[in-house]
Amino acid sequence: MYPAQFEYHTPGTVREALDLLGRHKDDAKLLAGGHSLLPAMKLRLAQPKHLVDLRKVSGLSGIKEDGGALVIGAMTTHYQVESSAVVKSKCPMLAAVAAQIGDPMVRNMGTIGGSLAHADPAADYPAAIIALGAEMVAEGPKGKRTIKADDFFKGLLTTALAEDEILTEVRVPAMAGKTGAAYMKFPHPASRFAVVGVAAVLSVDGGKVGKASVAVTGAGTKAVRAKGVEAAITGKAADAASIQAAAEKAAEGVDVQADLQGSVEYKSHLVRVFAKRAMEAAAAAVK
Numbered sequence: 001m002y003p004a005q006f007e008y009h010t011p012g013t014v015r016e017a018l019d020l021l022g023r024h025k026d027d028a029k030l031l032a033g034g035h036s037l038l039p040a041m042k043l044r045l046a047q048p049k050h051l052v053d054l055r056k057v058s059g060l061s062g063i064k065e066d067g068g069a070l071v072i073g074a075m076t077t078h079y080q081v082e083s084s085a086v087v088k089s090k091c092p093m094l095a096a097v098a099a100q101i102g103d104p105m106v107r108n109m110g111t112i113g114g115s116l117a118h119a120d121p122a123a124d125y126p127a128a129i130i131a132l133g134a135e136m137v138a139e140g141p142k143g144k145r146t147i148k149a150d151d152f153f154k155g156l157l158t159t160a161l162a163e164d165e166i167l168t169e170v171r172v173p174a175m176a177g178k179t180g181a182a183y184m185k186f187p188h189p190a191s192r193f194a195v196v197g198v199a200a201v202l203s204v205d206g207g208k209v210g211k212a213s214v215a216v217t218g219a220g221t222k223a224v225r226a227k228g229v230e231a232a233i234t235g236k237a238a239d240a241a242s243i244q245a246a247a248e249k250a251a252e253g254v255d256v257q258a259d260l261q262g263s264v265e266y267k268s269h270l271v272r273v274f275a276k277r278a279m280e281a282a283a284a285a286v287k
Contacts, residue, residue, distance in 0.1 A: 003041035009052045014059070014139055014166060017052055021164050022141060024050040030166065031055075032075060032114025035106060060113070060168060063087060070094075070172040074113025078102070081112055091172055092285075093181035093199070097128045100185065102192050113167045116152070119159045119222065122193035126153055126223030128183055130215035131199035134172045140165035156221040179203045180285030184277040185218070186270050188261065194218035195261045196270035198226070198250070200278035204238045204286045212246075214279070219271050220255040228252035229275055238283040243276055250275035 011017040021028050029048035031037055032055075040046040054060060060075035063084050070090055072081065081087055082098035101107055101115075101124055115125050116136065129136075129149045136147045138161055147160050154160060161167060175181065185197030196218040203211040212230045217223040228249035236242040251268040258264045 001042045001044070003038075004044060004047040006041075006048055006051050009050060010056050011052060011054075012056055012058060014057055014168060017054060017057055017166055018139065018141060018164065020050065020052045021166070025163070028052055030117075032117070033077070033106075033110035034114075035102075035110050036114070036118045036120065054166070061111075065090070066171075068174045070174070072112055072170045072172065074117075074167045074169055075111050076113070078107035078110050078112065078115075079104070082107060090174055091132065091181070093183055093201075094128055094132065094172060097124050097183045097199070100124055100183070100187070100192070106192075112170060116170065117159060117161060117167045119153055119157050120193070121156060121221050121223070122188070122191075122195070122197075122218045123223075124183070124185065124194055124197055124217065127194075127197050127199040127215040127217035129170065129172070130223055130225055131183075131201045131213045132172050132175075132181065133201075133213060134170055136167055137169045137171065138162075138165040139168045144168070146171075150225060153222040153224075158222075175201070176203060178205055178286055180282040180287070182278050182281030182285060184274045184281060186274060196267055196274055198271065198274040198278040200275070200282040202233070202238060202279060202282040202286065204283060207237055207239075209233050209236055209238050209242075209283075212279075214250075214275060216250065216254055216271055216275070219251070219267050220257045224254055226250050226252075226254060226271075226275060229279075233279065238286070240280070243279045243283065247272050247276035247279065 027049040185194040201213040232246035
């Protein structure tokens with residue numbers, strides 16, 4: 001299939017891209033990696049009259065440290081996140097998440113910003129950035145603003161980004177000492193999207209969990225924090241029995257949806273199983 005006709009734009013700066021969005025409004029779509037938008041265009045599910053390609057916009061890719069946080073440009077590819085020595089050193093869980101996305105061709109073209117802005121309910125990054133307490137930086141006509149991960153995902157394919165804003169970077173805070181993190185998922189055999197995925201970050205001191213951050217993707221219409229698990233494991237020993245008991249709370253408060261991959265009961269079971277596995281791996285990773 002072929003997409004409907006459109007005008008192609010290649011801005012060199014964020015300001016130029018914002019001007020194009022302001023000028024063409026609903027007729028414009030931003031292109032990052034293209035793995036979601038281009039298939040939709042070929043199926044005529046999306047028919048933008050103007051396509052604004054962000055690949056040549058300066059300053060939107062790259063990874064650096066800034067004030068104890070990892071700063072990742074929105075156009076940084078999954079492979080760059082996966083292979084970055086800085087990410088592997090400061091936040092190995094995020095590198096591991098990137099390595100589980102799609103296949104090598106997807107990881108070489110897809111971008112972290114494109115994935116987050118698209119907000120696919122089965123994407124891998126959303127659970128990870130919620131659990132890590134990341135922040136998104138968006139830029140619009142009125143300047144920049146920061147959006148916390150907990151406030152970013154609003155619903156199916158919907159985020160807190162305004163129509164005239166561009167996601168420019170992701171800021172991931174450095175993990176404190178004696179903290180471990182892990183992401184575990186049950187992947188769809190064809191797409192490698194998460195049928196269910198769980199990210200867990202545990203801070204352990206004296207054998208007990210002082211702080212827990214757990215998030216779920218794939219189960220419903222958006223990635224969400226698993227508050228029942230967090231409450232159940234905080235203050236408890238980081239042992240098999242406590243983790244098992246906390247994991248039983250994993251589906252509580254999560255709007256689990258049936259789909260072609262499974263029933264509500266089946267996916268709720270997967271949430272509990274992978275919450276347990278993620279917490280076990282996070283506890284084992286504590287240094």
